[in-house]
Amino acid sequence: DVKVTQSSRYLVKRTGEKVFLECVQDMDHENMFWYRQDPGLGLRLIYFSYDVKMKEKGDIPEGYSVSREKKERFSLILESASTNQTSMYLCASSPGLAGGPYEQYFGPGTRLTVT
């Protein structure tokens, strides 16, 4: 059973703070993704990674960076949090097998509030 975990379910930060969101998956998946979810906008891709130390920008990367030092861990970093980054953040992973893409497995989400 695939398990994707995120470091916090709820987080409250102040404007200007540096924020780290951590995601860990236990299925040896090559692909990992960070999304933000806002009402009416669906899930929007921030960054993704196909391999360790590899990252690619998604559709809304501004204000974010990522780090993938180990295969199972993918971190999202808000260098200087702003109120417009208040949102639900979802991490996902999927296998990198040939013939893909394949199902993405999501973590429980982190609801971040920036005040």
Added chain:
Amino acid sequence: GENVEQHPSTLSVQEGDSAVIKCTYSDSASNYFPWYKQELGKRPQLIIDIRSNVGEKKDQRIAVTLNKTAKHFSLHITETQPEDSAVYFCAASGAAGNKLTFGGGTRVLVKP
């Protein structure tokens, strides 16, 4: 890049009736179209998916149809039950890689 439009944004049906959600995509190279269900307070979970070499796929009360020419695909839920109440997201794979582009979501309410 890929763009996915999803309609309607909300859908209210009587228990036992059918529900249909429609999505259109822009990139003709997209080849994978999953549907995710997200119950209140929970993570999205895959309920059904279809690849571009298939026109229709069914799993019990859920079916997905794909029209590659028109670039749209639909989710059909028959004999709806209260536990079908959730937000449903469609997605398309785009031209390359393993990433997905999601639609805006449809909130489905099944009234007993």
